[in-house]
Amino acid sequence: xxxxxxxxxxxxxxxxxxxxxxxxxxxxxxxxxxxxxxxxxxxxxxxxxxxxxxxxxxxxxxxxxxxxxxxxxxxxxxxxxxxxxxxxxxxxxxxxxxxxxxxxxxxxxxxxxxxxxxxxxxxxxxxxxxxxxxxxxxxxxxxxxxxxxxxxxxxxxxxxxxxxxxxxxxxxxxxxxxxxxxxxxxxxxxxxxxxxxxxxxxxxxxxxxxxxxxxxxxxxxxxxxxxxxxxxxxxxxxxxxxxxxxxxxxxxxxxxxxxxxxxxxxxxxxx
Numbered sequence: 001x002x003x004x005x006x007x008x009x010x011x012x013x014x015x016x017x018x019x020x021x022x023x024x025x026x027x028x029x030x031x032x033x034x035x036x037x038x039x040x041x042x043x044x045x046x047x048x049x050x051x052x053x054x055x056x057x058x059x060x061x062x063x064x065x066x067x068x069x070x071x072x073x074x075x076x077x078x079x080x081x082x083x084x085x086x087x088x089x090x091x092x093x094x095x096x097x098x099x100x101x102x103x104x105x106x107x108x109x110x111x112x113x114x115x116x117x118x119x120x121x122x123x124x125x126x127x128x129x130x131x132x133x134x135x136x137x138x139x140x141x142x143x144x145x146x147x148x149x150x151x152x153x154x155x156x157x158x159x160x161x162x163x164x165x166x167x168x169x170x171x172x173x174x175x176x177x178x179x180x181x182x183x184x185x186x187x188x189x190x191x192x193x194x195x196x197x198x199x200x201x202x203x204x205x206x207x208x209x210x211x212x213x214x215x216x217x218x219x220x221x222x223x224x225x226x227x228x229x230x231x232x233x234x235x236x237x238x239x240x241x242x243x244x245x246x247x248x249x250x251x252x253x254x255x256x257x258x259x260x261x262x263x264x265x266x267x268x269x270x271x
Contacts, residue, residue: 002193019049020053020059022039029065082231089117107219107220108150114144115135117263138163145186147216149184195226203224203225205222207242211253212254213248220242223243
């Protein structure tokens with residue numbers, strides 16, 4: 001019988017997930033050697049994981065290349081269905097995009113990244129686009145900074161020990177001291193604005209969403225094209241509506257306790 005709590009099982013599962021996560025727009029299909037280099041595992045280890053994932057239907061092969069199979073979508077849809085994400089979240093995001101156009105998103109903190117769990121967009125441009133399951137460096141996003149600002153001091157220290165800052169644009173703030181000052185200001189104001197931090201042309205405003213105990217469990221934002229928006233306009237026009245949406249979501253979450261438990265930050269003792 002397999003012990004799901006054993007270090008060996010956890011390590012094997014982590015290796016399998018690493019293989020799945022290696023596929024992206026840049027590398028939609030790879031050979032075993034390419035996968036090995038990308039995930040930092042031996043070819044023999046990658047082969048074992050790929051063969052298992054292929055048997056489960058999550059990976060397919062084309063000649064000597066491997067690629068994700070459509071069945072991988074069941075993993076994401078299972079989460080959305082299990083926790084009623086569509087019913088709980090999208091009405092408010094629809095309202096925000098109907099009011100202002102552009103895009104509205106919801107995200108949670110996932111390690112040193114933000115993970116998008118809901119996304120609505122009026123249109124798609126040439127800049128970076130959010131979509132379900134996409135992750136971006138938390139320090140370079142409005143939602144990431146809101147979520148980082150809600151961390152306890154010890155958790156924030158762990159975040160900065162783990163993060164690897166990269167200047168994604170000329171304006172991206174990567175200095176730890178400067179970021180910590182920004183987070184203090186974010187916590188005091190209750191919102192975050194980023195301009196051209198993640199990519200050129202992206203301006204975004206984010207607010208936290210809390211559960212009924214006041215704990216921040218996720219964040220929502222409204223973003224648009226930098227040349228058409230100023231931070232002052234965001235605060236004046238969109239902040240009241242975003243805060244209204246966050247309050248409504250907090251109230252709605254009482255109907256979806258499993259979703260709140262899923263979104264809430266993990267207990268550091270169990271990580």
